[in-house]
Amino acid sequence: MAQQAVAAAPAQETRHQGGVPTWKRVLRYTVVRTIGLFFAVVMGVYLTILIANMGGYVDKIRMAEIQERVSIRFMNDPTFRQLPEEERRKRIEAEIALEAKRLGMDKPFLVRSFLYLRNALTLELGFAERMTSDTGSRQVRLIILERIPPTLLVFATANLFLFFISLGIALYLSRNYGNLLDRFFVATSPLSSAPAWFYGLFLIVIFAAWLRVLPFGGMVDIPPPPTRWGYFLSLLRHLILPVSALVLSALFISVYSWRTFFLIYSSEDYVEMAVAKGLHPRLVERRYILRPTLPTIITSFALTLISMWLGAPIFETIFNWPGLGRTYFQAVGFFDTPVIVGITVIFAYLLAITVFLLDIIYALVDPRVDIGGARRQQG
């Protein structure tokens, strides 16, 4: 009877033999995510092109500028001044049309918006109207390429610190639920509602203006130290305040929410099961609390990261940090549409890459993440 019973139940569930290998699942997931993210980037960039050109209104400003420039040149040129009124106007109009054609303004905006989109996506970012790179080039691509490393440096450093510091503190708090430090972090979690640049201001006031131990801003001393080692140390010194500001701004809420995730996940039945199985408490924590919580942690971390990117323009301006964000801020001030579009494209790509990397990590740590995973789910 027992034999018969044992044999009966599995019959309906044998259609999936074995599990799907992890690499296959992650690969499939990656491909689908890439396509999705590409479309998101295209949409984002196109919208920026429309907005940065004010739906074509900027063209009118540009045309007016061309007209003005050409007219003034004709006015100031003695050879043209002698020409008859009629002839001169004709020449001016021809010159304006030529200039417009050179800048591609003769085609309707809608057509050009797609040309811009293609150029933007292939990183053919064109020429800036007013800004130049440090090497004196007007190529938007060069302006941006020069600015990416500082931005990546400060944000990557800050996020690495943030991730591991938060993880450590959150685990510690979940282990010591309700103690003084735990209550401190619960109470201080609203502090994270202030953005990084806000903390930046305070840190600058305290450590640069008052204590005079750290620089106000910038990336290295002026003039830059001649030796490689000296340059590195100077860079580190300049990194301390911006990184601290970024970490501080997100730390409280990260610690608070991650600690809560750990607490929630440590009341799961399988954690108790692991304890009953006689696993070492550290192993229980690592394999039965941290591992299952990681997907949630990573989602929360991704959101923090993205919101940090968004604060970059003001943040870098505060710290006089020569990164993408500050350049963006300047470009907006100059009305330099190609630079604005260029930086937005780069930001869109950076965001997409960030999300993409996190997605892959997510798929690696959680076997339930799978395209079409719902199909295979059983009752």
Added chain:
Amino acid sequence: MTASAPQEQRYVLRAVDVVLYFRTTAGLVQAVDHVDFHLGENRAVVIIGESGCGKTSLTRAILRLLPRNVGVYKGHIYLDGEDIMALDDETFRNRIRWTKISWVPQAAMNALNPVIRVGDQVAEPLILHKGMERKDALERAREMFRYVGVPEAFLTRYPFELSGGMRQRVAIAMALVTNPRLIVLDEPTSALDVLTQANIMNVLKKIKWDLGISYILITHDIATSSELADDVAVMYAGQIVEMASAEDFFKEPLHPYARLLMASVPRLHGDAELEFIPGQPPSLLNPPSGCRFADRCPLAFAKCKEDPPMFRVGERLVKCWLFEKEGTPVTSHEALSGVG
């Protein structure tokens, strides 16, 4: 105690005067209140009783799986004659957990880590407690899967890819894998459909016959559990009120609460209307000083104001004044001899 030492060997598990109280803002909850309890070699004891009567707390006391808010936790629990309550946590973890006592928790389908393949989870205790190589441990897990009726290919699956019944079987395989002395089953079938329930019960029976493992089985499903039970313990408001062999108990329960409980179980034959017990079990925060069932008991009389001792009636134990004349009162230490 020394005199009764040889007798202890007859039991896989003996609980003497076990107390487990929880601290709450309202006061101490007396979840397990001076419980004596024993389990013979290769026997299955079924613990029955209403929700909240302390069944699960009793198993937690045995397994030392305690929440943060433990108020009082004392007594003696002898496993093969050794008082495991006296062991420190680390020794208990190493020597008792899963090597001697394993556990199939309530809602065992949630007892699997969602991000680890089930095979690895089943093999884990072997690697940890027996120092086995992963490969050998997985081989043993495969054996256990076959034994409880889970397809071997499922070893590399994740829990979410398995149905509820399959996960339950995996949990049972996990409990078996180290070949323990005792398995505590806390409502192992409560969330399953009747077919799967019957299947699992059959698996459990087979395990008992083949491997000689003892069970503590907690259940609400008296009908299904009667298949497996050798002994029955009835719990009410944190106390055991009756203990008897299954045969005796199912024929005629003695304690008024047990009688009413059994009368509320549907039967296929007979026209008797299902009975229910009026009123609520007393709060475990401040239980009445006398018999805890007195308020709801149709047979209550003056004496019930006092706390009744356990009375031995023939081979059985019952905590009720009605049996004062036929039975002999026993203390918790004596209560253990002669039954089971």
